[in-house]
Amino acid sequence: MILVTGATGLVGGHLLWHLLQKHDQIIALKRKTSNLTPLRTIFSFYTNEPDVYLKKIAWREADILDLASLRDAMNGISMVFHCAAVVSVGKGDNTLMDTNVVGTRNVVSIALENKVSKLCFVSSIAACGFTDQREIITEETPWEKSDHKSLYAISKYKAEQEVWTAIQNGLNAVIVNPGVILGVSGTSSGSSLIFEKSRKGMLFYTLGGSGYVDVQDVVKVMIQLVESDICGERFILVSENNSNKEILTMMATGFHKLKPFINVNRNFLTFVGFLAEAAGKMFGFTPIIDRSFAISATNRSYYSSQKAVKMLGYRFKPISECIQEVCAFMLKH
Numbered sequence: 001m002i003l004v005t006g007a008t009g010l011v012g013g014h015l016l017w018h019l020l021q022k023h024d025q026i027i028a029l030k031r032k033t034s035n036l037t038p039l040r041t042i043f044s045f046y047t048n049e050p051d052v053y054l055k056k057i058a059w060r061e062a063d064i065l066d067l068a069s070l071r072d073a074m075n076g077i078s079m080v081f082h083c084a085a086v087v088s089v090g091k092g093d094n095t096l097m098d099t100n101v102v103g104t105r106n107v108v109s110i111a112l113e114n115k116v117s118k119l120c121f122v123s124s125i126a127a128c129g130f131t132d133q134r135e136i137i138t139e140e141t142p143w144e145k146s147d148h149k150s151l152y153a154i155s156k157y158k159a160e161q162e163v164w165t166a167i168q169n170g171l172n173a174v175i176v177n178p179g180v181i182l183g184v185s186g187t188s189s190g191s192s193l194i195f196e197k198s199r200k201g202m203l204f205y206t207l208g209g210s211g212y213v214d215v216q217d218v219v220k221v222m223i224q225l226v227e228s229d230i231c232g233e234r235f236i237l238v239s240e241n242n243s244n245k246e247i248l249t250m251m252a253t254g255f256h257k258l259k260p261f262i263n264v265n266r267n268f269l270t271f272v273g274f275l276a277e278a279a280g281k282m283f284g285f286t287p288i289i290d291r292s293f294a295i296s297a298t299n300r301s302y303y304s305s306q307k308a309v310k311m312l313g314y315r316f317k318p319i320s321e322c323i324q325e326v327c328a329f330m331l332k333h
Contacts, residue, residue, distance in 0.1 A: 003077040004028045005064060005107060006084030007057070008035065010185040010192070011122055011178075013042035015081055015219040020053050022223075027058045029073055029084070041186025045329055064103035067110075074110050079226055080119040082107050085159075087190050088152045100155035101162065108166035108173070118226045119173040121163045122218075125211055125236060125303055126153035128177055136304045139177070139234050160234070167232050174225045175234035176218065179303060182322050183215030184329050195326060198251035205245040205260040211238030211303035212247065214322035221314055230311070238303040239316035250320055254327025 002019060006012040007028035016039070019026045030036070036054075043050030062073035064084055074080070084103060086096040104121065111119050129141025130149070143157060160175060167173050185192040218237050225235070245260060252259045308314050 001077050002026050002079045002081070003060075003074060004081045004083060006082070006122075008039050009083060009085075010042075010181060010183055010187075010190060010215055011218055012081075012083040013039045013185070014183060014215045015083065015222060016057060017043055017046055017053065018216075018219050018223060019081075020056050025056050025058055027060055027073075027077065029062050029064070030059050031063050032061060038186030041333075042184055044333070045184040064106055065098060067106055070106055071110055071113075074107075074114055074116075077111075077114060078117050080107065080111055080116055081122075081222060081226070082119060083122045085122070085156070086152075088150070096151060097155050097158075100152075101158045104159040105162040108163055108171060111173075112166055112169060112171050117172060118231075119163075119166075119171060120222050120226050121160070121173060121175045122222070123160050123163075123175050123177045123234070124153070124156045125177050125179050125238065125301075126150065127156035127160050128236065128303070130301065134300070134302060136302050137236075138304045139236055139307055172231045174230055174232070176222055176225070177234055177236045178218045179211030179213045179236075179238040181213055181215050181218055182319070182326060184326055194247070195251060195330060198248060198257065199255045199327075199330060201257045202248055202252065203258065203260050204262045204264050205248050206264050207244070207300070209241065209243035209246070209300040211236070211241050211301070211305075212319050213237050213239045213305075214317045214319070216322075217314075217316050221308060221312065224312055224314070228312075233311075235308045235311075236303050236305050237308060237316075238305045239322075240319045241302045242319060243300070247319070247323070250323045251327060254324050255331065 002023060004012050004015055004019070004026060007016055008030060016026055016028060040050050040054060043053055047053065060073040062069035064070055082104065084099065086099045088096050108119065128137050128139070129143050131137060131141065163173055163175055180191055182191050188196045217239060221235065221237055248260045305316065
């Protein structure tokens with residue numbers, strides 16, 4: 001039996017759809033507070049009859065931070081896709097570190113106990129090495145401490161270490177490091193927030209940039225890896241290295257909006273982040289923009305997915321095509 005954690009998220013939702021094209025039933029985890037509405041939106045991207053496929057999901061209620069419920073939920077499971085994570089481009093909080101690191105430790109430890117045949121862990125390019133010299137980052141680029149590293153990046157790096165330790169102890173596992181993942185999610189968080197802002201009109205941009213990938217490419221590679229004999233490897237999954245302006249321009253075109261033309265530099269964004277942090281402390285809320293976000297939004301990194309291309313023979317979808325599909329779906333719905 002196949003289990004998917006983080007099944008109501010962007011990656012988990014699209015993964016469920018693609019798995020259901022091959023299997024009659026998939027087991028998925030959800031918490032008591034989980035909202036399943038976004039999953040219906042994701043399935044609606046593929047079919048006019050989403051409920052037909054939603055009925056094929058066997059839900060098990062568990063929290064990856066609760067060992068007892070997780071152990072019950074993973075009983076009888078042979079393959080695991082661990083997608084559950086808290087994503088943040090800012091400073092984040094303890095929930096982020098607990099979910100991403102402790103939660104992963106719990107999942108892989110029980111997977112070892114149950115002797116699962118294969119586990120695929122969804123990490124991030126944030127957990128890869130970093131260079132200030134505009135060099136291409138690969139799976140072999142060393143991890144070094146840097147002001148560029150957000151709490152999210154540190155959490156995903158530490159989560160990967162939990163998986164590597166489990167691999168050394170006998171777990172058959174692989175790791176994928178997707179870039180910024182784009183796709184229909186049914187929510188207004190993460191990369192979906194960029195689509196929402198662009199739909200309303202986004203005239204501002206920063207000079208940063210990163211590696212981007214279609215969520216469908218991510219889940220297809222994950223399935224291919226789990227079905228292969230490959231073990232103990234990590235794969236950067238990036239279709240293209242795009243600037244923020246390029247991405248926002250493609251979205252503006254997809255939504256028939258004015259293209260962004262006002263550049264916001266790092267100093268200004270850092271100042272805004274400082275003010276937002278101060279206001280957050282004063283009034284007790286977590287700001288969307290902080291100084292960590294300012295660094296992330298204005299940094300430019302380049303990533304290579306040649307390992308996936310060469311070892312798996314995989315061809316990634318152009319980002320312009322991905323963005324056009326998402327924009328068309330959002331306009332229609």
